[in-house]
Amino acid sequence: MNFKTENLRVTLVQTDLHWELPEANRSMLEEKIWQHYTETDVIVLPEMFTTGFTMNVKQLAEPMNLTTLKWLRQTSSQTNALIIGSYIVKEDNQYFNRLIAMHPEGHYQYYDKRHLFRMANENNTFSSGNERLIINYRGWNICPLICYDLRFPAWSRNSNIQYDLLLFSANWPETRINAWKILTQARAIENSCYVIGVNRIGLDNNQTSYSGNSCAIDFKGNVICDLEDKSILVTTTLEKLALEKYRESFPVHLDADNFTINKGERS
Numbered sequence: 001m002n003f004k005t006e007n008l009r010v011t012l013v014q015t016d017l018h019w020e021l022p023e024a025n026r027s028m029l030e031e032k033i034w035q036h037y038t039e040t041d042v043i044v045l046p047e048m049f050t051t052g053f054t055m056n057v058k059q060l061a062e063p064m065n066l067t068t069l070k071w072l073r074q075t076s077s078q079t080n081a082l083i084i085g086s087y088i089v090k091e092d093n094q095y096f097n098r099l100i101a102m103h104p105e106g107h108y109q110y111y112d113k114r115h116l117f118r119m120a121n122e123n124n125t126f127s128s129g130n131e132r133l134i135i136n137y138r139g140w141n142i143c144p145l146i147c148y149d150l151r152f153p154a155w156s157r158n159s160n161i162q163y164d165l166l167l168f169s170a171n172w173p174e175t176r177i178n179a180w181k182i183l184t185q186a187r188a189i190e191n192s193c194y195v196i197g198v199n200r201i202g203l204d205n206n207q208t209s210y211s212g213n214s215c216a217i218d219f220k221g222n223v224i225c226d227l228e229d230k231s232i233l234v235t236t237t238l239e240k241l242a243l244e245k246y247r248e249s250f251p252v253h254l255d256a257d258n259f260t261i262n263k264g265e266r267s
Helices: 022-036 067-079 147-151 174-191 240-249
Strands: 008-014 042-044 082-091 094-102 108-112 135-137 140-146 165-170 194-199 201-203 209-211 215-217 223-226 232-238
Touching: 008 022, 008 194, 008 215, 022 067, 022 232, 042 067, 067 082, 067 094, 067 108, 082 165, 094 140, 108 140, 140 147, 147 165, 147 174, 165 174, 174 194, 174 209, 174 215, 223 232
Parallel strands: 008 042, 042 082, 140 165, 165 194
Antiparallel strands: 008 232, 082 094, 094 108, 135 140, 194 215, 201 209, 215 223
């Protein structure tokens, strides 16, 4: 068997966020990225990285192709890295918690959060996405999802090995951090893939506390790194050869059940 041996360097950005201050967050993230800067392939930001997890969409949503998208394009070009993170987008009189995957060449792909967190009224504030995204980048297939999606294994399922890396951008509260730790490992084991989870830290204006615990998990469920509760950027290397050899020696995916998901609109 011919293996693809490209490794992937991924930078996890774990930070507090300024509440509902997009310009301050963009400036803060830019400073942190350049202070940490090391050669990397992918930079992952927390969910709603310009505002924190707010439902104040009428005041804070941006149309596509405005300030934040331009900031992502510039930062991706300067770092020569794919940059991934979500923010609030308004499109056709709807609001989306939209994850952008910005490529260094200037083009982008996007994913709209499928599972909206009803306990914070996200389901009545945002429109749900209905299409998963698979990014082909530097020899890797990457599936990016958002926070609450982590709880729904059918949506994450790696049918026929569509992806190598499952990635979660999140604002996951400290009160449920044990579920975060268990589920990131479970998603890696059941999908025979690497998992990256990037969560924020700090206290938001809703008095919700976030403890971070951003992590990289290997295909056996082993924790490669856990950022605990630090304000920190960490770059970790994922090994493609190890992943492909594992899949060849333990091809559990060949016995997986085939199924389809109703991808209709969700309220």
